[in-house]
Ligand SMILES: Nc1nc2c(ncn2[C@@H]2O[C@H](COP(=O)(O)OP(=O)(O)O)[C@@H](O)[C@H]2O)c(=O)[nH]1
């Protein structure tokens with residue numbers, strides 16, 4: 001038995017208790033300067049405040065937060081990292097004014113169209129000859145931004161010019177807000193689904209056989225619905241060799257996961273395609289994988305399926321150029337763009353802006369903040385302190401905190417959002433874009449340059465008009 005020094009044990013116990021008390025001490029109430037920064041005071045009140053401040057004694061500077069070392073795995077902070085957070089918190093937003101507009105730098109990258117995207121598209125075109133059905137995967141949180149017209153133009157019709165059958169699958173439904181509780185200032189997912197359903201009617205978009213809304217977990221009814229729709233297409237084709245399906249979409253939209261889930265649901269077989277949280281996991285066209293048995297099987301439901309249904313996985317293909325800069329931020333946030341292409345602090349700032357617009361205060365409680373904020377640095381400092389994302393000297397690492405915040409949101413633990421506004425007009429505009437002849441990268445850049453010039457000229461004219 002090791003000998004215990006009673007004095008050392010007592011000192012250890014006292015310092016542990018002291019650190020627990022300091023961690024549980026509530027944050028001091030918000031100083032006026034912070035409240036102004038957060039714009040939690042209406043603009044018209046600032047003048048009165050300024051007058052009051054000139055008479056009042058100078059406020060004490062904000063206390064610097066205590067420097068902390070990264071917490072060990074058994075500490076309360078580490079447990080906080082693991083425990084699933086509450087999805088809605090009664091945070092008071094009544095005196096808080098969220099930003100109504102997100103300022104986007106003109107230098108924001110507008111493309112993530114890589115060499116292997118282009119090569120994949122060429123190989124997909126070559127492999128199309130025996131493909132009877134395209135499963136087009138889009139992310140339900142960004143149903144318009146993750147719509148890739150390039151895929152549509154390249155794959156939608158056969159060499160004879162006949163439109164190829166398509167089913168549109170909206171994934172990640174589970175990461176959108178729950179249907180019964182629409183967030184303020186945001187559309188209810190049920191309305192978005194209705195708008196998409198009425199838009200995708202076959203009369204509007206060529207040969208769309210069905211659309212399916214899928215999420216992980218308790219959504220196997222949708223998976224069942226998708227298999228049924230695939231079977232119907234196979235029976236319609238009535239080919240002896242069965243049906244070949246190609247699953248296509250933007251990077252990280254959930255294509256490989258869908259293939260695995262269809263196979264597992266229908267044939268109870270294990271994973272056939274590699275999946276991952278970052279884009280670029282699937283680099284090559286897959287070999288066809290069976291998802292439905294052929295007529296020679298004992299399955300009574302395989303009638304009319306020929307040799308069965310096989311599915312081919314493909315690498316994600318990004319749009320050559322994103323003309324709407326905000327769409328690029330949305331795509332980065334949901335993970336269609338590889339992390340690091342856009343600064344994670346910018347992406348986290350965009351997330352903060354969107355969370356505040358929907359009055360989602362999950363972050364306020366989780367990071368122990370005095371209230372909501374529009375200041376991304378304040379947001380990330382609080383996240384860093386709470387999760388131990390600290391630099392060697394103890395200062396908060398904003399980049400690491402930003403990476404963590406983005407991942408945590410993607411896991412559905414920091415408020416769930418629908419990022420695109422889905423209206424018939426917006427869908428109609430996207431359709432027009434999809435029907436335009438494909439823009440080359442250079443053409444797209446030229447187009448953007450011209451648009452920027454026009455924007456700047458309009459801005460200058462506006463300023464001149466004001467000062468005249
Ligand atoms: N929550 C959730 N995650 C999903 C869903 N579909 C895919 N994912 C995740 O999204 C990430 C990308 O999936 P993957 O299938 O590799 O995407 P791919 O690049 O389109 O093949 C993985 O981490 C998946 O687990 C979904 O419906 N819900």
Ligand SMILES: [Mg+2]
Nearest residue numbers: 255256281282
């Ligand atoms: Mg994949």
